Amino acid sequence: MESLTLSPVGRIDGDVTVPGSKSLSNRALLLAALAEGTTTLTNLLDSEDIRHMLTALTSLGVAYELSEDKTTCIVKGLGGAFNVSEPVELFLGNAGTAMRPLCAALALSNVDATLTGEPRMEERPIGDLADALNAVGADIRYLKNSGYPPVNIKGKTLAGTALSVDGSVSSQFLTALLMSAPLFDGDVTITISGELVSKPYIDITLNVMARFGVTVENQDYQRFVVKSGQHYRSPGHYMVEGDASSASYFLAAAAIKGGTVKVHGCGSNSVQGDVKFAEALEKMGAKVTWYPDAIEVTGAPLHAIDEDFNAIPDAAMTIGTAALFAKGTTHIRNVYNWRVKETDRLHAMATELRKVGASVEEGEDFISITPPSQLNHAAIDTYNDHRIAMCFSLVCLSDTAVTINDPGCTAKTFPDYFQRFSTICR
Numbered sequence: 126m127e128s129l130t131l132s133p134v135g136r137i138d139g140d141v142t143v144p145g146s147k148s149l150s151n152r153a154l155l156l157a158a159l160a161e162g163t164t165t166l167t168n169l170l171d172s173e174d175i176r177h178m179l180t181a182l183t184s185l186g187v188a189y190e191l192s193e194d195k196t197t198c199i200v201k202g203l204g205g206a207f208n209v210s211e212p213v214e215l216f217l218g219n220a221g222t223a224m225r226p227l228c229a230a231l232a233l234s235n236v237d238a239t240l241t242g243e244p245r246m247e248e249r250p251i252g253d254l255a256d257a258l259n260a261v262g263a264d265i266r267y268l269k270n271s272g273y274p275p276v277n278i279k280g281k282t283l284a285g286t287a288l289s290v291d292g293s294v295s296s297q298f299l300t301a302l303l304m305s306a307p308l309f310d311g312d313v314t315i316t317i318s319g320e321l322v323s324k325p326y327i328d329i330t331l332n333v334m335a336r337f338g339v340t341v342e343n344q345d346y347q348r349f350v351v352k353s354g355q356h357y358r359s360p361g362h363y364m365v366e367g368d369a370s371s372a373s374y375f376l377a378a379a380a381i382k383g384g385t386v387k388v389h390g391c392g393s394n395s396v397q398g399d400v401k402f403a404e405a406l407e408k409m410g411a412k413v414t415w416y417p418d419a420i421e422v423t424g425a426p427l428h429a430i431d432e433d434f435n436a437i438p439d440a441a442m443t444i445g446t447a448a449l450f451a452k453g454t455t456h457i458r459n460v461y462n463w464r465v466k467e468t469d470r471l472h473a474m475a476t477e478l479r480k481v482g483a484s485v486e487e488g489e490d491f492i493s494i495t496p497p498s499q500l501n502h503a504a505i506d507t508y509n510d511h512r513i514a515m516c517f518s519l520v521c522l523s524d525t526a527v528t529i530n531d532p533g534c535t536a537k538t539f540p541d542y543f544q545r546f547s548t549i550c551r
Protein backbone atom coordinates (compact mmCIF):
# COMPACT_ATOMS: atom_id res chain seq x y z
CA MET A 126 0.00 0.00 0.00
CA GLU A 127 1.18 3.46 -0.80
CA SER A 128 2.23 5.63 2.11
CA LEU A 129 3.55 9.13 2.71
CA THR A 130 6.08 10.08 5.37
CA LEU A 131 5.99 13.65 6.62
CA SER A 132 9.23 14.83 8.23
CA PRO A 133 9.19 17.02 11.33
CA VAL A 134 8.26 20.59 10.42
CA GLY A 135 10.26 23.54 11.77
CA ARG A 136 7.73 26.31 11.46
CA ILE A 137 4.16 26.93 10.26
CA ASP A 138 3.16 30.15 8.55
CA GLY A 139 1.19 31.44 5.59
CA ASP A 140 -2.09 31.89 3.78
CA VAL A 141 -4.22 29.04 2.45
CA THR A 142 -7.39 29.06 0.40
CA VAL A 143 -9.53 26.02 1.07
CA PRO A 144 -11.51 24.32 -1.72
CA GLY A 145 -15.30 24.62 -1.85
CA SER A 146 -17.47 23.07 0.83
CA LYS A 147 -18.56 19.48 0.28
CA SER A 148 -21.82 20.02 2.13
CA LEU A 149 -22.70 23.14 0.14
CA SER A 150 -21.53 21.75 -3.22
CA ASN A 151 -23.73 18.66 -3.11
CA ARG A 152 -26.76 20.52 -1.75
CA ALA A 153 -26.47 23.28 -4.35
CA LEU A 154 -26.02 20.75 -7.19
CA LEU A 155 -29.15 18.85 -6.21
CA LEU A 156 -31.29 21.95 -5.78
CA ALA A 157 -29.96 23.46 -9.03
CA ALA A 158 -31.05 20.23 -10.76
CA LEU A 159 -34.57 20.42 -9.29
CA ALA A 160 -34.90 24.17 -9.84
CA GLU A 161 -36.55 26.12 -12.56
CA GLY A 162 -33.90 27.96 -14.57
CA THR A 163 -30.16 27.67 -15.10
CA THR A 164 -27.71 28.00 -12.21
CA THR A 165 -24.02 28.82 -12.45
CA LEU A 166 -22.26 27.25 -9.49
CA THR A 167 -18.79 28.59 -8.79
CA ASN A 168 -16.04 27.42 -6.42
CA LEU A 169 -17.60 23.95 -6.54
CA LEU A 170 -15.52 21.32 -4.78
CA ASP A 171 -13.74 18.95 -7.15
CA SER A 172 -13.59 15.71 -5.18
CA GLU A 173 -14.96 12.16 -5.16
CA ASP A 174 -18.12 12.99 -3.20
CA ILE A 175 -19.09 15.68 -5.70
CA ARG A 176 -18.17 13.51 -8.66
CA HIS A 177 -20.65 10.90 -7.43
CA MET A 178 -23.42 13.49 -7.26
CA LEU A 179 -22.56 14.79 -10.74
CA THR A 180 -22.48 11.32 -12.27
CA ALA A 181 -25.83 10.52 -10.65
CA LEU A 182 -27.34 13.72 -12.04
CA THR A 183 -26.16 12.75 -15.53
CA SER A 184 -27.88 9.36 -15.21
CA LEU A 185 -31.00 11.19 -14.04
CA GLY A 186 -31.14 13.27 -17.21
CA VAL A 187 -29.80 16.55 -15.82
CA ALA A 188 -27.78 18.60 -18.31
CA TYR A 189 -24.80 20.56 -17.02
CA GLU A 190 -21.54 22.00 -18.25
CA LEU A 191 -18.48 21.56 -16.07
CA SER A 192 -15.45 23.81 -16.52
CA GLU A 193 -12.08 22.20 -17.21
CA ASP A 194 -10.94 22.68 -13.61
CA LYS A 195 -14.34 21.29 -12.49
CA THR A 196 -15.04 24.17 -10.09
CA THR A 197 -17.66 25.94 -12.23
CA CYS A 198 -20.79 24.09 -13.21
CA ILE A 199 -23.70 25.45 -15.21
CA VAL A 200 -26.76 23.35 -14.37
CA LYS A 201 -29.90 23.37 -16.45
CA GLY A 202 -32.66 22.85 -13.90
CA LEU A 203 -35.48 20.37 -14.50
CA GLY A 204 -38.06 22.64 -12.88
CA GLY A 205 -39.35 19.79 -10.72
CA ALA A 206 -38.74 16.15 -9.83
CA PHE A 207 -36.54 13.73 -11.81
CA ASN A 208 -38.26 11.97 -14.66
CA VAL A 209 -36.49 9.00 -16.28
CA SER A 210 -38.22 6.22 -18.20
CA GLU A 211 -35.56 3.46 -17.93
CA PRO A 212 -34.44 2.02 -14.57
CA VAL A 213 -31.16 3.58 -13.38
CA GLU A 214 -28.40 2.37 -11.08
CA LEU A 215 -26.51 5.10 -9.26
CA PHE A 216 -23.16 4.33 -7.60
CA LEU A 217 -22.60 6.92 -4.86
CA GLY A 218 -19.27 5.79 -3.37
CA ASN A 219 -19.22 6.71 0.30
CA ALA A 220 -20.88 10.11 -0.09
CA GLY A 221 -23.52 10.57 2.59
CA THR A 222 -24.44 13.95 1.10
CA ALA A 223 -25.33 12.19 -2.16
CA MET A 224 -26.91 8.98 -0.82
CA ARG A 225 -29.33 10.43 1.70
CA PRO A 226 -30.66 13.50 -0.21
CA LEU A 227 -30.95 11.57 -3.48
CA CYS A 228 -32.84 8.75 -1.75
CA ALA A 229 -35.55 11.18 -0.63
CA ALA A 230 -35.69 13.17 -3.88
CA LEU A 231 -35.96 9.98 -5.96
CA ALA A 232 -38.74 8.57 -3.76
CA LEU A 233 -40.79 11.55 -4.97
CA SER A 234 -39.72 11.40 -8.63
CA ASN A 235 -40.80 9.44 -11.66
CA VAL A 236 -37.91 6.96 -11.58
CA ASP A 237 -36.98 3.38 -10.79
CA ALA A 238 -33.58 3.86 -9.19
CA THR A 239 -31.14 1.59 -7.39
CA LEU A 240 -28.65 3.36 -5.13
CA THR A 241 -25.40 1.55 -4.38
CA GLY A 242 -22.05 2.49 -2.88
CA GLU A 243 -18.71 1.32 -1.56
CA PRO A 244 -18.67 -1.57 0.92
CA ARG A 245 -18.59 0.92 3.83
CA MET A 246 -21.71 2.62 2.50
CA GLU A 247 -23.52 -0.68 3.00
CA GLU A 248 -22.78 -0.32 6.72
CA ARG A 249 -23.92 3.30 6.99
CA PRO A 250 -27.55 3.57 8.14
CA ILE A 251 -30.35 4.92 5.99
CA GLY A 252 -33.25 3.17 7.76
CA ASP A 253 -34.58 6.17 9.69
CA LEU A 254 -34.91 8.08 6.41
CA ALA A 255 -36.36 5.24 4.32
CA ASP A 256 -38.78 4.27 7.11
CA ALA A 257 -39.97 7.88 7.46
CA LEU A 258 -40.71 8.01 3.73
CA ASN A 259 -42.21 4.52 3.49
CA ALA A 260 -44.53 5.37 6.40
CA VAL A 261 -46.18 8.01 4.19
CA GLY A 262 -46.45 5.81 1.10
CA ALA A 263 -43.01 5.81 -0.55
CA ASP A 264 -41.59 2.58 -2.01
CA ILE A 265 -37.98 2.18 -0.86
CA ARG A 266 -36.69 -1.40 -0.50
CA TYR A 267 -33.47 -2.69 1.01
CA LEU A 268 -31.62 -4.96 -1.41
CA LYS A 269 -29.20 -6.52 1.11
CA ASN A 270 -29.52 -5.61 4.79
CA SER A 271 -32.59 -3.99 6.28
CA GLY A 272 -31.88 -0.35 7.10
CA TYR A 273 -28.80 -0.02 4.84
CA PRO A 274 -27.93 0.62 1.20
CA PRO A 275 -28.17 -0.64 -1.47
CA VAL A 276 -31.80 0.37 -1.91
CA ASN A 277 -34.26 0.26 -4.76
CA ILE A 278 -36.64 3.15 -5.07
CA LYS A 279 -39.80 3.19 -7.11
CA GLY A 280 -40.56 6.89 -7.07
CA LYS A 281 -44.08 8.28 -7.09
CA THR A 282 -46.08 11.39 -6.36
CA LEU A 283 -47.12 11.69 -2.74
CA ALA A 284 -49.67 14.03 -1.20
CA GLY A 285 -48.54 16.59 1.37
CA THR A 286 -48.33 14.95 4.75
CA ALA A 287 -46.90 14.82 8.27
CA LEU A 288 -43.65 12.88 8.57
CA SER A 289 -41.68 11.86 11.61
CA VAL A 290 -37.95 11.13 11.53
CA ASP A 291 -35.44 10.03 14.12
CA GLY A 292 -32.70 12.67 14.27
CA SER A 293 -30.34 10.88 16.65
CA VAL A 294 -28.12 9.03 14.14
CA SER A 295 -27.57 11.53 11.33
CA SER A 296 -28.87 15.00 10.52
CA GLN A 297 -28.62 14.04 6.84
CA PHE A 298 -31.98 12.21 7.12
CA LEU A 299 -33.73 15.43 8.07
CA THR A 300 -31.74 17.34 5.46
CA ALA A 301 -32.94 14.85 2.84
CA LEU A 302 -36.59 15.21 3.86
CA LEU A 303 -36.38 19.00 3.97
CA MET A 304 -34.79 19.27 0.54
CA SER A 305 -37.40 16.99 -1.05
CA ALA A 306 -40.37 18.52 0.82
CA PRO A 307 -41.29 20.84 -2.12
CA LEU A 308 -41.71 17.70 -4.27
CA PHE A 309 -44.73 16.57 -2.20
CA ASP A 310 -48.10 17.68 -3.48
CA GLY A 311 -49.17 19.79 -0.48
CA ASP A 312 -47.92 21.05 2.90
CA VAL A 313 -45.25 18.97 4.61
CA THR A 314 -44.62 18.84 8.33
CA ILE A 315 -41.59 17.01 9.70
CA THR A 316 -41.41 16.17 13.39
CA ILE A 317 -38.14 15.06 14.95
CA SER A 318 -38.00 12.15 17.34
CA GLY A 319 -34.84 11.45 19.32
CA GLU A 320 -32.20 14.10 19.97
CA LEU A 321 -31.24 15.86 16.71
CA VAL A 322 -27.49 15.50 16.09
CA SER A 323 -25.15 17.71 14.02
CA LYS A 324 -27.68 20.59 14.15
CA PRO A 325 -25.64 23.22 12.29
CA TYR A 326 -25.91 21.10 9.14
CA ILE A 327 -29.66 21.76 9.22
CA ASP A 328 -28.89 25.48 9.16
CA ILE A 329 -26.80 24.85 6.03
CA THR A 330 -29.74 23.02 4.45
CA LEU A 331 -32.24 25.77 5.27
CA ASN A 332 -29.82 28.40 3.99
CA VAL A 333 -29.31 26.71 0.61
CA MET A 334 -33.05 26.04 0.24
CA ALA A 335 -33.76 29.71 0.89
CA ARG A 336 -31.21 30.68 -1.77
CA PHE A 337 -33.20 28.52 -4.19
CA GLY A 338 -36.48 30.17 -3.16
CA VAL A 339 -38.01 27.77 -0.64
CA THR A 340 -38.62 28.84 2.95
CA VAL A 341 -39.08 26.50 5.86
CA GLU A 342 -40.64 27.27 9.21
CA ASN A 343 -38.22 25.96 11.83
CA GLN A 344 -39.98 25.39 15.15
CA ASP A 345 -37.00 25.10 17.47
CA TYR A 346 -35.45 22.18 15.50
CA GLN A 347 -38.35 19.98 16.72
CA ARG A 348 -40.81 20.55 13.92
CA PHE A 349 -40.35 21.91 10.41
CA VAL A 350 -43.14 23.10 8.13
CA VAL A 351 -42.72 23.47 4.36
CA LYS A 352 -45.77 25.16 2.87
CA SER A 353 -47.03 23.97 -0.50
CA GLY A 354 -46.92 26.11 -3.60
CA GLN A 355 -43.14 26.60 -3.26
CA HIS A 356 -40.79 25.46 -6.02
CA TYR A 357 -37.06 25.70 -6.35
CA ARG A 358 -36.00 28.61 -8.50
CA SER A 359 -32.46 29.22 -9.66
CA PRO A 360 -30.72 32.13 -7.94
CA GLY A 361 -28.78 32.57 -11.20
CA HIS A 362 -25.36 32.42 -9.61
CA TYR A 363 -24.41 30.44 -6.52
CA MET A 364 -20.91 30.67 -5.10
CA VAL A 365 -19.88 27.82 -2.85
CA GLU A 366 -18.05 28.88 0.34
CA GLY A 367 -14.71 27.34 1.21
CA ASP A 368 -14.97 24.14 3.26
CA ALA A 369 -14.83 24.87 6.99
CA SER A 370 -13.99 21.27 7.91
CA SER A 371 -11.04 21.39 5.51
CA ALA A 372 -9.97 24.68 7.12
CA SER A 373 -9.60 22.96 10.50
CA TYR A 374 -6.29 21.24 9.65
CA PHE A 375 -4.52 24.47 8.72
CA LEU A 376 -5.91 26.41 11.67
CA ALA A 377 -4.89 23.64 14.04
CA ALA A 378 -1.38 23.58 12.52
CA ALA A 379 -0.90 27.25 13.44
CA ALA A 380 -2.33 26.72 16.92
CA ILE A 381 0.00 23.79 17.55
CA LYS A 382 3.20 25.22 16.11
CA GLY A 383 2.95 28.81 17.28
CA GLY A 384 2.87 30.33 13.79
CA THR A 385 0.17 32.34 12.07
CA VAL A 386 -2.08 30.92 9.36
CA LYS A 387 -4.88 32.75 7.62
CA VAL A 388 -7.40 30.49 5.94
CA HIS A 389 -9.41 32.11 3.15
CA GLY A 390 -12.80 30.93 1.94
CA CYS A 391 -14.89 30.88 5.10
CA GLY A 392 -15.10 33.24 8.06
CA SER A 393 -17.60 35.02 10.29
CA ASN A 394 -20.15 35.21 7.41
CA SER A 395 -20.06 31.45 6.90
CA VAL A 396 -23.19 29.30 7.09
CA GLN A 397 -21.07 26.31 8.12
CA GLY A 398 -21.11 25.27 11.76
CA ASP A 399 -17.56 23.96 11.46
CA VAL A 400 -16.11 27.48 11.51
CA LYS A 401 -16.77 27.22 15.27
CA PHE A 402 -13.77 24.90 15.36
CA ALA A 403 -11.73 28.09 15.69
CA GLU A 404 -13.51 28.82 18.99
CA ALA A 405 -12.36 25.46 20.32
CA LEU A 406 -8.78 26.34 19.40
CA GLU A 407 -9.25 29.65 21.20
CA LYS A 408 -10.39 27.78 24.32
CA MET A 409 -7.21 25.70 24.05
CA GLY A 410 -5.13 28.90 24.12
CA ALA A 411 -4.72 30.01 20.47
CA LYS A 412 -5.42 33.53 19.27
CA VAL A 413 -8.17 33.80 16.65
CA THR A 414 -9.01 36.74 14.39
CA TRP A 415 -12.22 36.64 12.38
CA TYR A 416 -12.78 38.20 8.95
CA PRO A 417 -16.00 37.95 6.94
CA ASP A 418 -14.45 35.35 4.61
CA ALA A 419 -11.31 34.26 6.43
CA ILE A 420 -10.07 33.05 9.81
CA GLU A 421 -6.58 33.66 11.18
CA VAL A 422 -5.05 31.67 14.00
CA THR A 423 -1.83 32.36 15.86
CA GLY A 424 -0.54 29.61 18.07
CA ALA A 425 0.39 29.68 21.73
CA PRO A 426 1.00 26.92 24.28
CA LEU A 427 -2.17 24.81 24.21
CA HIS A 428 -4.04 23.29 27.11
CA ALA A 429 -6.63 20.50 27.16
CA ILE A 430 -10.37 21.17 26.92
CA ASP A 431 -13.48 19.22 27.87
CA GLU A 432 -16.24 19.88 25.33
CA ASP A 433 -19.43 18.58 23.78
CA PHE A 434 -18.58 18.41 20.05
CA ASN A 435 -21.91 17.11 18.74
CA ALA A 436 -22.41 20.24 16.64
CA ILE A 437 -19.12 19.89 14.73
CA PRO A 438 -18.38 16.16 14.44
CA ASP A 439 -16.08 16.45 11.40
CA ALA A 440 -13.83 19.26 12.65
CA ALA A 441 -13.81 17.66 16.12
CA MET A 442 -11.53 14.94 14.76
CA THR A 443 -8.88 17.63 14.32
CA ILE A 444 -9.17 18.36 18.05
CA GLY A 445 -8.29 14.69 18.53
CA THR A 446 -4.79 15.20 17.11
CA ALA A 447 -4.40 18.80 18.38
CA ALA A 448 -4.85 17.20 21.83
CA LEU A 449 -1.43 15.54 21.33
CA PHE A 450 0.08 19.00 21.73
CA ALA A 451 -2.09 20.25 24.63
CA LYS A 452 -1.21 20.08 28.30
CA GLY A 453 -3.59 17.79 30.17
CA THR A 454 -6.37 15.42 29.12
CA THR A 455 -8.72 16.52 26.34
CA HIS A 456 -12.25 15.12 26.41
CA ILE A 457 -14.21 15.08 23.12
CA ARG A 458 -17.80 14.32 24.13
CA ASN A 459 -21.13 13.40 22.56
CA VAL A 460 -19.74 12.12 19.27
CA TYR A 461 -21.47 8.73 19.16
CA ASN A 462 -22.17 9.14 15.45
CA TRP A 463 -18.43 9.08 14.70
CA ARG A 464 -19.09 5.34 14.75
CA VAL A 465 -21.32 5.39 11.65
CA LYS A 466 -19.27 7.60 9.36
CA GLU A 467 -16.43 6.66 6.94
CA THR A 468 -15.23 4.15 9.52
CA ASP A 469 -15.87 3.68 13.24
CA ARG A 470 -14.03 6.91 13.95
CA LEU A 471 -14.08 6.58 17.73
CA HIS A 472 -12.30 3.25 17.54
CA ALA A 473 -9.99 4.30 14.70
CA MET A 474 -8.94 7.51 16.45
CA ALA A 475 -8.28 5.64 19.70
CA THR A 476 -6.20 3.00 17.91
CA GLU A 477 -4.08 5.44 15.92
CA LEU A 478 -3.61 7.94 18.78
CA ARG A 479 -2.27 5.08 20.91
CA LYS A 480 0.23 4.22 18.15
CA VAL A 481 1.88 7.63 18.49
CA GLY A 482 2.05 7.16 22.25
CA ALA A 483 -1.07 8.86 23.67
CA SER A 484 -3.06 7.42 26.57
CA VAL A 485 -6.59 7.12 25.30
CA GLU A 486 -9.93 6.21 26.79
CA GLU A 487 -12.53 5.22 24.21
CA GLY A 488 -16.08 5.52 25.54
CA GLU A 489 -19.34 4.70 23.79
CA ASP A 490 -19.76 8.35 22.73
CA PHE A 491 -16.56 10.08 23.84
CA ILE A 492 -12.79 9.91 23.62
CA SER A 493 -10.27 11.20 26.16
CA ILE A 494 -6.70 11.85 25.07
CA THR A 495 -3.61 12.42 27.19
CA PRO A 496 -0.43 13.16 25.22
CA PRO A 497 2.85 11.37 25.88
CA SER A 498 5.98 13.39 26.73
CA GLN A 499 7.44 12.33 23.36
CA LEU A 500 5.44 11.25 20.28
CA ASN A 501 6.45 8.04 18.50
CA HIS A 502 6.97 7.71 14.78
CA ALA A 503 4.11 5.48 13.64
CA ALA A 504 2.53 4.31 10.39
CA ILE A 505 -1.05 5.57 10.65
CA ASP A 506 -3.75 3.38 9.16
CA THR A 507 -6.43 5.54 7.58
CA TYR A 508 -9.35 3.08 7.09
CA ASN A 509 -10.32 4.79 3.83
CA ASP A 510 -11.25 7.82 5.97
CA HIS A 511 -10.02 11.13 4.55
CA ARG A 512 -10.26 12.84 7.94
CA ILE A 513 -8.00 10.32 9.70
CA ALA A 514 -5.37 10.95 7.01
CA MET A 515 -5.67 14.72 7.28
CA CYS A 516 -5.83 15.10 11.05
CA PHE A 517 -2.87 12.77 11.62
CA SER A 518 -0.71 14.86 9.28
CA LEU A 519 -0.48 17.24 12.26
CA VAL A 520 1.75 14.76 14.11
CA CYS A 521 4.70 16.01 12.02
CA LEU A 522 4.47 19.32 13.88
CA SER A 523 6.29 17.54 16.71
CA ASP A 524 9.93 16.57 16.43
CA THR A 525 8.85 13.18 15.14
CA ALA A 526 7.93 12.16 11.60
CA VAL A 527 4.62 10.51 10.79
CA THR A 528 3.76 8.02 8.06
CA ILE A 529 0.26 8.15 6.58
CA ASN A 530 -0.88 4.93 4.92
CA ASP A 531 -3.05 5.34 1.82
CA PRO A 532 -2.85 9.15 1.75
CA GLY A 533 -4.93 9.12 -1.47
CA CYS A 534 -8.07 8.60 0.63
CA THR A 535 -8.28 12.38 1.06
CA ALA A 536 -9.77 12.36 -2.48
CA LYS A 537 -13.22 12.08 -0.87
CA THR A 538 -13.24 15.77 0.02
CA PHE A 539 -9.74 17.23 -0.46
CA PRO A 540 -7.68 15.59 -3.23
CA ASP A 541 -4.62 17.88 -2.97
CA TYR A 542 -4.61 18.19 0.82
CA PHE A 543 -0.99 17.14 1.35
CA GLN A 544 0.26 19.51 -1.33
CA ARG A 545 -1.59 22.44 0.25
CA PHE A 546 -0.46 21.44 3.72
CA SER A 547 3.15 21.61 2.51
CA THR A 548 2.67 25.27 1.49
CA ILE A 549 2.42 26.37 5.16
CA CYS A 550 5.31 24.19 6.33
CA ARG A 551 8.56 26.21 6.52
Ligand SMILES: O=C(O)C1=C[C@@H](OP(=O)(O)O)[C@@H](O)[C@H](O)C1
Nearest residue numbers: 148222295296297323326438439
Ligand atom coordinates in the same frame (compact mmCIF):
# COMPACT_ATOMS: atom_id res chain seq x y z
O1 LIG B 1 -25.22 17.31 5.99
C1 LIG B 1 -24.00 17.30 5.80
O2 LIG B 1 -23.48 17.91 4.84
C2 LIG B 1 -23.15 16.57 6.74
C3 LIG B 1 -23.62 16.23 7.99
C4 LIG B 1 -22.80 15.55 9.01
O3 LIG B 1 -23.24 14.22 9.11
P1 LIG B 1 -24.24 13.69 10.25
O4 LIG B 1 -25.46 14.50 10.25
O5 LIG B 1 -24.47 12.28 9.83
O6 LIG B 1 -23.50 13.80 11.56
C5 LIG B 1 -21.31 15.56 8.65
O7 LIG B 1 -20.61 14.67 9.46
C6 LIG B 1 -21.10 15.21 7.19
O8 LIG B 1 -19.74 15.22 6.85
C7 LIG B 1 -21.77 16.22 6.30
Ligand SMILES: C=C(OP(=O)(O)O)C(=O)O
Nearest residue numbers: 219220221222439466467
Ligand atom coordinates in the same frame (compact mmCIF):
# COMPACT_ATOMS: atom_id res chain seq x y z
C1 LIG C 1 -18.98 12.14 7.58
C2 LIG C 1 -18.47 12.62 6.45
O1 LIG C 1 -18.98 12.42 5.20
P1 LIG C 1 -20.44 12.07 4.63
O2 LIG C 1 -20.90 13.30 3.92
O3 LIG C 1 -20.22 10.93 3.71
O4 LIG C 1 -21.36 11.72 5.77
C3 LIG C 1 -17.24 13.46 6.46
O5 LIG C 1 -16.93 14.08 5.42
O6 LIG C 1 -16.55 13.53 7.48
